[in-house]
Each structure stands twice: as structure tokens, then as C-alpha cells.
Amino acid sequence: xxxxxxxxxxxxxxxxxxxxxxxxxxxxxxxxxxxxxxxxxxxxxxxxxxxxxxxxxxxxxxxxxxxxxxxxxxxxxxxxxxxxxxxxxxxxxxxxxxxxxxxxxxxxxxxxxxxxxx
Numbered sequence: 001x002x003x004x005x006x007x008x009x010x011x012x013x014x015x016x017x018x019x020x021x022x023x024x025x026x027x028x029x030x031x032x033x034x035x036x037x038x039x040x041x042x043x044x045x046x047x048x049x050x051x052x053x054x055x056x057x058x059x060x061x062x063x064x065x066x067x068x069x070x071x072x073x074x075x076x077x078x079x080x081x082x083x084x085x086x087x088x089x090x091x092x093x094x095x096x097x098x099x100x101x102x103x104x105x106x107x108x109x110x111x112x113x114x115x116x117x118x
Contacts, residue, residue: 045077046077046078049073049077050070050072050073053070054071054073055070064104
């Protein structure tokens with residue numbers, strides 16, 4: 001083969017690869033945008049529901065319980081949709097769980113049992 005033929009074939013392959021790369025990049029951007037939109041919708045819905053449930057509980061029962069429910073609802077919704085990330089977050093949280101239990105529950109036995117249940 002001559003050099004000019006090799007060069008033409010090389011240019012043709014590069015042009016084909018670049019068009020495929022551009023299509024792949026655009027597809028990845030669309031996928032990332034859809035994932036981001038799904039996450040924002042999920043967080044928005046869970047925050048709305050948490051406020052809808054947490055505010056009446058904080059006024060009727062206790063501000064600590066209302067705040068806890070307001071934090072737990074979005075947390076559970078996000079953990080349900082992203083289980084692997086939730087597992088890693090739980091494993092990181094475990095060494096600090098006793099401190100959090102005493103801080104939130106004030107040494108209450110029910111909080112301690114719920115922590116031990118997990």
C-alpha cells in the first residue's frame with residue numbers, strides 16, 4: 001500500500017471514531033442529566049412529604065420527634081433508591097451511633113434498643 005492510501009484510511013478511521021465518541025459523550029450527558037433530574041425530583045418529593053408530616057408532629061408531640069421524622073423520611077426514600085450508597089453511609093455511621101443515640105434520645109432505653117436493632 002502506498003502512504004497516501006494508508007493516510008486516507010487512517011483519517012477515515014479517526015473520523016469514524018470521533019463521530020462515535022461524540023455520540024457516546026452526548027448519550028452520557030443525557031443519562032447524567034436524567035439521573036440528576038430524577039434525584040432532584042425524589043429529594044423534592046421527600047422533603048415536601050417530610051414537612052407535611054414533621055411540622056404537625058413537632059407542634060403536637062415534641063420538636064425532637066418532629067425533627068427526627070422530618071429527617072428520616074427523606075433519608076429512607078433516598079436510601080431505598082440508592083441502596084449501595086446507603087449501606088456505605090450506614091457502615092461509616094456505625095462507629096458514631098452510640099454518641100448520636102445519647103445525643104438525640106438523652107439516654108432513653110427505646111432509642112438504645114432501636115439502635116441495637118439495626
